[in-house]
Amino acid sequence: MKGWMNALRELAWLTQLGFSLVTPPFLCAWGAWWLISEKGWPAWVMLPALILGLGAAAASFWGFYRYVQRKNRPDEKGPAAFNDHV
Structure with missing residues (x-):
């Protein structure tokens, strides 16, 4: 059952x-x-809007990529604390 839950979790992330x-x-x-059709703005407004949309999509992908990298990184122990005696 745990395998199914992991598969569904990954499917949800992909979606x-x-x-x-x-x-x-x-x-x-x-x-x-x-804005072009209702407010009479010039047609060149579409280009900055698409660039802004693609930038937002790229930022979303970058955040997802960083999340996956952190999730798949092996646990690293930070610097030893005072009470961490070997």
Whole structure:
């Protein structure tokens, strides 16, 4: 049963990563489209919006990558404390 729970946990992380990578560019593109169509902003606004969305997706991926690296790192013992006698 523990194997299934680990598999489901990994599937949940993978799904969350997918949403975190896809959502920011789409939301930024939708916001730029709304500003262009409803408020009359120039069309070049779409380019900075997409760059901002891709930057947010990259930051999300970087955070996930750092989490996975910390999770898979073997436990390292820090400097010895006063009460840690060998």
